Amino acid sequence: MKTTNAAATLASVVFLKIQEYARRPVQEQARLRAQLEAVLAVTLADLPHENRIVLDAADGTAVAVLADPEEALRLAERALPAMAAGLPLCIGINHGTVQMASGGDGMIGDGIAVAASVAEFASPSRVLISRSFRDALADITPSTEAGFFPAGVFTDAGLRTHELFFPDKQATGRRQRRLIALGIAAVIGLVGTGIAVRASTGGHQKVFDGAMGKLGLSAKQRETTLRGLREKFRF
Helix, strand or coil: CCCCCCCCEEEEEEEEEECCHHHCCHHHHHHHHHHHHHHHHHHCCCCCHHHEEEEEECCEEEEEEECCHHHHHHHHHHHCHHHHCCCCEEEEEEEEEEEECHHHCCEECHHHHHHHHHHHHCCCCCEEEEHHHHHHHHHHCHHHHHHEEEEEEEECCCCCEEEEEEECHHHHHHHHHHHHHHHHHHHHHHHHHCCHHHHHHCHHHHHHHHHHHCCCCCHHHHHHHHHHHHHHHCC
16 A cells, blocks of 8 residues: 655654663663653653654654644753653754654654754753754744853764754743743732723733733743732732
8 A cells, every 4th residue: 555654844853862872781771761751751741642743762762842842842851850860861952844754654854863963962961952943942932042052063973063052041040030020010010000900901911911022922921921920919
């Protein structure tokens, strides 16, 4: 029976590679595989099945996250604590094309191949991302671009070069502090002018959206922040 490949689609691919997997004894390989499966069970719990495709690799696992680069980064960051528990994971993230292989057996595409190369250059202490993934994140939330620092330009076994970056946790913390400060200032302003007590009119939303827009937050992020502020300040 003749089969056809599905159309290629864009995805953010998180490649979780077990460091020096091939050099380890078979018994240790089995133990590390079991640990990785346990980590995936936890990190993927909040990600709907229709938004992800999990693929086994020779030395780890690749997770293709569809239509949500931010969730791909969160997935990688949730897997980081596994390193402290003794699972030597090297994590690389890329944004690119993927498609079902012939016959529907697995997936292929540049998105997966580059993610695997990025993971090769990563150490168990941090996540590395490709420029294409950084750009995909910036398209959704421009402020996130400032949270990534250059890791260098690397050349893989196929002589292909990759410009890589790593998340800067301190920069992320500074963004969060700015967000909190701006949110509190917005709440004080709303309460002071009496707008908060007239929330049903929607007038406060324009003020809040304008303030959050300066930070490059999406509509979903704005709603989450507003909900948290409402709970905190009871308005």
